[in-house]
Amino acid sequence: MSEFRWPVRVYWEDTDAGGVVYHASYLRFLERARTEWLRAAGITQSTLAEQSGLVFVVSRMQLHFRAPARLDDALEITVKPLQARRASLELEQQILCQQTCLLTASVRAACVTADAFKPTPIPESILEKLHR
Amino acid sequence: MSEFRWPVRVYWEDTDAGGVVYHASYLRFLERARTEWLRAAGITQSTLAEQSGLVFVVSRMQLHFRAPARLDDALEITVKPLQARRASLELEQQILCQQTCLLTASVRAACVTADAFKPTPIPESILEKLHR
């Protein structure tokens, strides 16, 4: 499982009156990168929900905001899988602007049932795709 | 069907780097007021979706942005029902800050099936609640 990178451009929608990116917008960027990382591995979440009745949800998150991004910045969001547990994935993510790291995040994404949000083992077929 | 008013406070999340409220945030405010207008009439949308399989969706909207709102502003959002059609409601909404009107909106909210988003007549029981 190697590092994945996804580009994100900062638009007006992402900023706040402080002149920088609103802190919760970074979570949207992190999630886009995780979604594209899964897609690159052949996993489409809408299909996963419909066909297997499963969704990945963030259960824990540790965030360190180091420096702000601004309107028009071209960011790169990384996804680095650390560990696959029975029912969750541990990931490390960064948000970079040019050479600077703006944010680091440790993320636990839990596999839950789409209807009741009950923790459930990650299917073997998904784990295989992630390890390829 | 008389006018309804709902207070909304402007937070960082609603603003953009222009120092004012991001234009799409006003639509969130308008929707909160419509939701509370329905709730005041005894209609809870989550219940409506679960029990009747129906949701109201915006099908048309005409917006006039007159003046910007800013961080910490205390706004009032109005809902004035104009007409109830077979499968949609026509509403007029305003966003006010003190005496000033910041935005006017004409909104058509269509009644659709929750699964396929097919236009469907508004149930009599709903119309009665709205006319009370």
Next chain:
Amino acid sequence: MSEFRWPVRVYWEDTDAGGVVYHASYLRFLERARTEWLRAAGITQSTLAEQSGLVFVVSRMQLHFRAPARLDDALEITVKPLQARRASLELEQQILCQQTCLLTASVRAACVTADAFKPTPIPESILEKLHR
């Protein structure tokens, strides 16, 4: 001034509990496309604000929501400039999913001063770039 197209992918952040894209999210998509249309013409809005003290803001918008987009949809957002007035631009925009038009929008973007949001003529240099 010809038509411009910008791709947008639908993520979890854009959807709501109705299972489709939240109606205000489409305005974010429309704005991204307008931003990239300006960028393609050599106009960066953060630079415009800093160097000329000008921002473009939506002053009027007419929206027709025809069909919903869903998670993972690959959308295309169009920008078609209709008319450049002294202090505003008239644009037509569409949101497409494959061959289907999901939304049409008429947008007036007004040029205002970045500090007081006072309407102001669009600089000649900007108009030239848009007409190229």
Next chain:
Amino acid sequence: MSEFRWPVRVYWEDTDAGGVVYHASYLRFLERARTEWLRAAGITQSTLAEQSGLVFVVSRMQLHFRAPARLDDALEITVKPLQARRASLELEQQILCQQTCLLTASVRAACVTADAFKPTPIPESILEKLHR
């Protein structure tokens, strides 16, 4: 410094296609409560920025998502100040739905200059208001 509570209603805007509140929306709720906690202490952030050139920004955050909130839920967001450092505040926050705790958060809010986002000591006048 005692615990503060702020009510938040869940609207369509806050939810995602999973049928629950989108994970980044909780950060908006947490921020509203911090804003109202400051306001209750006599601190208005827009005034703080204009008059003192200071803003509070989240620099670190630890989140534990325990259970999802859903459309129409009436939530309570708590703010419990733990410690005031020279240039930052340590807070503990919870999101509650009826008796259930849905989310716990440890938040460090740093005081920075509004222009350059440089860490700066919290003014005595602010600390006094927070300790009252």
